[in-house]
Structures are given as C-alpha cells and as structure tokens.
Amino acid sequence: MIKIGAHMPIGGGFKRVPKETIEIGGNAFQIFPHNPRQWKANLPLSEDALEFKNGIKKYKIEIDSMLCHSGYLINIASPKEEGWKKSLDLLIKEMEICSALGIKYLNIHPGSHLGSGEDEGIKKIVKALNIALDSEKNTFILLENVTKKGGNIGYKIEQLKLIIDNVKQPERLGITIDTCHAWDAGYDIVNKLDEFLEKIDKLIGLEKLKFIHLNDSKNELGSNKDRHENIGMGIIGTDGLKKILTNEIILSKPWILETPGDNEVHKQDIAKVKEILGVI
Numbered sequence: 001m002i003k004i005g006a007h008m009p010i011g012g013g014f015k016r017v018p019k020e021t022i023e024i025g026g027n028a029f030q031i032f033p034h035n036p037r038q039w040k041a042n043l044p045l046s047e048d049a050l051e052f053k054n055g056i057k058k059y060k061i062e063i064d065s066m067l068c069h070s071g072y073l074i075n076i077a078s079p080k081e082e083g084w085k086k087s088l089d090l091l092i093k094e095m096e097i098c099s100a101l102g103i104k105y106l107n108i109h110p111g112s113h114l115g116s117g118e119d120e121g122i123k124k125i126v127k128a129l130n131i132a133l134d135s136e137k138n139t140f141i142l143l144e145n146v147t148k149k150g151g152n153i154g155y156k157i158e159q160l161k162l163i164i165d166n167v168k169q170p171e172r173l174g175i176t177i178d179t180c181h182a183w184d185a186g187y188d189i190v191n192k193l194d195e196f197l198e199k200i201d202k203l204i205g206l207e208k209l210k211f212i213h214l215n216d217s218k219n220e221l222g223s224n225k226d227r228h229e230n231i232g233m234g235i236i237g238t239d240g241l242k243k244i245l246t247n248e249i250i251l252s253k254p255w256i257l258e259t260p261g262d263n264e265v266h267k268q269d270i271a272k273v274k275e276i277l278g279v280i
Helices: 014-023 046-058 081-101 118-135 157-166 179-184 193-203 237-245 263-277
Strands: 004-007 028-031 066-069 105-108 140-144 173-178 209-214 255-257
Touching (some): 004 263, 014 046, 014 263, 028 255, 046 081, 081 118, 105 209, 118 157, 140 157, 140 209, 173 179, 237 263
Parallel strands (some): 004 028, 004 255, 066 105, 105 140, 140 173, 173 209, 209 255
C-alpha cells in the first residue's frame, strides 16, 4: 500500500487533521506546527493534543507517515545574529510542539546565507542544529532539498551531506526530497532518477530519505524558480511522474503533496496519483 497525503490545514486545531486526511484519500500528512508567517508559537492545548492523538489511533495513521513543516521565517543559516537567534529559538519551540503532538519528524529548509557564502551558512546551520538537538531530545530533523535562489543552501545533495556529517547527532537527521525542487534545481529525476538516488545513497544513505514532497513543476528543468504545480499539470507531467512513482525506492517512502489548492483539490491530486499507478 502506498503512503500518500497532503499538507493539511490546522485552523481550528490540530484535532481536525487525522479525519480530514482520511477524507481526502490519504494515510499520511504534513502540517505546520503554528502559523508559519509568525514568530509566535505555542504548545498545543492539552485537549487538542489528546484529540489529535486519539484521531491518529482511530484512523490508524503510522508515526512514520506524519510530518511537521517548519515556519517560513526560520533561517538558521543567517549571518545576522539577532535573526539567527530568533530562528533557533523558534526551531526549538517547533520541536517541542512536535513532541507534544507525538510527531517524530520536523522538516526544515536549511536556510539562506544572505550573501555570507555557502561555507559560512553551513557553519551557522550546524551550530543551530547542535544546540536545538541538545535542547529537545525527541524530534528528528529532516533537511529538505531546495532550489538555488536567494542564497539558499541545500540545492545540492552534497550540501545536505555536509550538514549531516558535521552535526554532533547525525542519527537524528534525515532528508526530504521535493520533486519540484529537485527538478527546478537541475536534477533530471524523470530520465536520470536512478543516478539521482544513487547519489543520495552514496553521499547520505537512502535510509535517511524519510519523505517525498510530491509536486509537479510549473517550470523547465534547472529553472531554479520553485513553483509547484498540481499533479500532471506541470512540466514533469503525468508520464514523468509515473516514471518517478513506480521506482521501487520511491514507492517505499511516504509522499506528501504540496500542490496548489485546498483539501478538495488535494483529494483530486491524490486520486490522480492513484490513477497513474493503477491503484484503486
């Protein structure tokens, strides 16, 4: 059975997520731990956390199929000390929220060096992760691949490897591969998927690949624009996605849709994925 879901809304409480995940045809999900456009984040109310956990049990959603995605403001690669410290504090709070909800994994974008250079940015990321992992003991951090724009770090698999290799607790780090980001960053995951996965295996280890962000792309290979498209509607397209999704390694990972639209649109995208695979 494939594991598939979408990024789910949390307005009104985390408790809504398990039921709505099933309603759209999913058995996996991703959520923000708080409003992603704000620095403020609070631990969930005990009642909301309990209802959320009860829903997880009721709908039989597995712990390795649940993912939190860090907020938009966090940049632990920042050379600006105030911004870096605020980012670190919020990252730790997000880890605490994950722990309170019983969610094992927190997905983060490694960050932007803002002109200080990739080497300096990676040093700041490693420093922040060491502090965060020492501070909160339960949550695993997943580094997401990104596109090369705005000083982003993580557009190359080699950069993700450097981060993992230099933290004190590499066993608590893994990666998420976003299909749109990989494509836009210049990895031809349609025609050279085996080569791409072999690179991940050689540099990081496929056991550290925990999730796939399943997105079509609005742009050509190597565009570095990072614009997600609905399943089969973009440049990767239905045929390209079929090549990706029928790969044995990809099939073994949970897939999270971050395509444009609400729950109803995600329901249609999940149905499209199942149609591509011939899954009823």
